[in-house]
Amino acid sequence: MQAKFIVVLGSVMSGLGKGVVTSSILKILNMYGYKVLPIKFDGYLNYDCGTMNPYRHGEVFVLDDTSEVDMDFGTYERFLNTNLTKDSSITGGKLFSGIIDMERTGEYLGEDVQIVPHLTGYIQKKLQDFAKRNKVDFVVIEVGGTVGDLENGYFIEALRELALNSDVAFVDVTYLPKIAVVGEQKTKPAQFAFRTLMSTGILPDFLVCRGAENLSENARKKLSVQTSLPKEYIIDDPDMKSAYMVPELLMKQNFDKLLLSKFGIHDRKIDASKLGKWKKSVDKIVVGSERMERVRIAIVGKYVDLKDSYVSVREAIIHAGAALSVEPAIEWIESETLEKRSPSEVLAGVDGIIVPGGFGKRGIEGMINAIRYARENKIPYLGLCLGMQLMSIEFARNVCGLKGANSTEFDPKTKYNVIDLMQSQVGLDKKGATMRLGAWEMKINDKGSIAYSAYRKSIVSERHRHRYEFNNAFRKPLERNGLVVSATTRDGRLVEAVEWKDSFGIATQAHPELKSRIEAPAPLFVAFVDACKRNA
């Protein structure tokens, strides 16, 4: 079948959960047995997400193939249970650098290179090539930003042109506010935004209405009149207990059938076993949670004010909780708090502690205080990347007596550089895409380790994103004092995981949260949440 395209656009404002709608469409089509892949367009001029602060744009997600991409990729992968590649990510930066390269090589000799038709043509070619190369039935394209933004205008124009010679359906994700004192859902912003989209020459096929509550019949009627869309093409998408409920929510409204019939597909049946498996995983999270035992997990980090900075960590905890029939209650702790107040006060009663990834000096000592508290009080601990580096530093300082031990990232002059710049990083002066990135295999050396009991195999692959590493000069002294180096790279040169002997504490240089899926929870998170459950 010739590839078909579904375009998801956002109007009124950003942050509506277009990523969840896109992921839900991908999941639904996948359960219908189609080969599907996403494309995410981001209008910024950065080449990729790698140089962005998570406070600005949420978590930087890393794919197996080393690309640093938008956090929406995490949602796509968690829903689809597939490893995506850099080809699914198109940014303004990549497009402009690509077209300028082509102009320089003489691709457009004699012409003045313009947004229309050259850039828009280039975008369409990219989309068609992507579909062909990957032999997909459907490409679901999420356009970042909001309709009406200058940043995505040329991309939307390219999609309008794409619809002239390909099968394309447009989905407008919009927002209906409700003013508390009036108590009525207001449709006006959605109406205006719909008109903005129509002024680009696109008539959306579906209007997905986000809001805190269910879409009222009155609002649906009004929107139908104003947009000329039949009522059943106006889809209700209220806040749900879990984003994983959205595929079923859409299907209950016949969205799947209406969407397929837009493409002339009327007789296709959903794969009952795939749907059954998905529903079972979602039920465990949603329905099960009402009966489940609660465990309190503290995430001690420096970007906690914006929860999007740690989405994958949160989701991995949710997946593991569902697998173990516990309801995790996450407590977000700003690490600097632990520099002013005592951990026994701030962390009182928590069943487990996580220190996630991060960069820069701020808040580091607070994280180290949290780790010390976990070790001394035998509270289960899981360290992720930075959390592994700090677990090693804490051990060096407080168990081995190496006063002032640190990472040269935070104290370039430290006498005990337990964590140091990786050899491969020395002399690099470019910051973009130069970290140790992507999937790397690690070897679990010790069958009695926490790592082995979690993964149940010796070679595992996890994603990475870091510049610093465990300094092997300190490996022997720390091991002699009881730190377990349970995993290394296959050549044994780089430490990949460390553990405590006396209680549950494990930390890895990798980011196992990036591979956790609702249908395949990350083993280390399952082991950790299990330890928290036993501690609760």
Ligand code: GLN
């Ligand atoms: N800042 C540390 C490094 O670059 C840790 C990185 C991370 O946590 N992703 O090595």
